[in-house]
Amino acid sequence: MYSIQDVSQKTGLSAHTLRYYEKEGLISGVERTAGGFRQYTDEDLERLGLICCLKNTGMSIQEIARFVRLTHEGDHTLEERVELLRAHRELVLERMAEMQKHLDKVTWKLNFFTEKLRAYEAQKAKEKQ
């Protein structure tokens, strides 16, 4: 069992953010102590793991909340969840390919400037003689 502070450290999310995520429906059913303190289980941590992966691959809070809602509705939403993840995966792959294309141009420009720099330095060295 982990306190909100423990989970904050483990996930890198602030306690504020963890409560915020709970309010937004990203993580639900977190147990409480008799006094009302949150107690996260290992399973909660795992669920948070997936949530972070979805978030870090660019899924919006709203969509993650939708995914989580579906999960709670049971097995009859399996198809929808599979579809949601599949679509997300496709989107991420497309974005990464785009990113790579843009990065290639940056790399090209970098090489161009590196070459130009070499020439410039050579010129400077020559002038110094």
Added chain:
Amino acid sequence: MYSIQDVSQKTGLSAHTLRYYEKEGLISGVERTAGGFRQYTDEDLERLGLICCLKNTGMSIQEIARFVRLTHEGDHTLEERVELLRAHRELVLERMAEMQKHLDKVTWKLNFFTEKLRAYEAQKAKEKQ
């Protein structure tokens, strides 16, 4: 020579955004007609191309503006520019690797759910008999 509208179409940036970029120092020295209308050259378009690549790989407007400023300062900033691009490239590569790791987990989860769905459907089919 292209009007702001032409460039908007070619780049996918709105005319508003093009003026905004100019104000923020991302693109400068755009020629004007006698009447003050912007006239973009092919070279401007190329510069915009690089700007979009930097933007699309996650560089902030501020940093792009810095890069552009350095460019205007001449060859003695070549080293700094090379360094800037190199650092940016590294960052993007790291982010993409991270992204890939997160996506792998999503893919794993997707496969898991797909399998679960198959089992669920099989079960439903059996019950129907």
Added chain:
DNA sequence: TATTGACTTAGAGTGAACTTTAAGGATTAA
């Protein structure tokens, strides 16, 4: 000449995902 498109400055609005503040009270661990 009429219509459409462009110009300016300056400021307000938008959406996403937090982040912070405030205020007051309860709980927990050493």
Added chain:
DNA sequence: TTAATCCTTAAAGTTCACTCTAAGTCAATA
């Protein structure tokens, strides 16, 4: 017991990169 941690609600603030509006003027094209 006492210091540290946690709870709540509700709302305001932040950052980024736009996006839009206003108001008035000027230019270009058919």
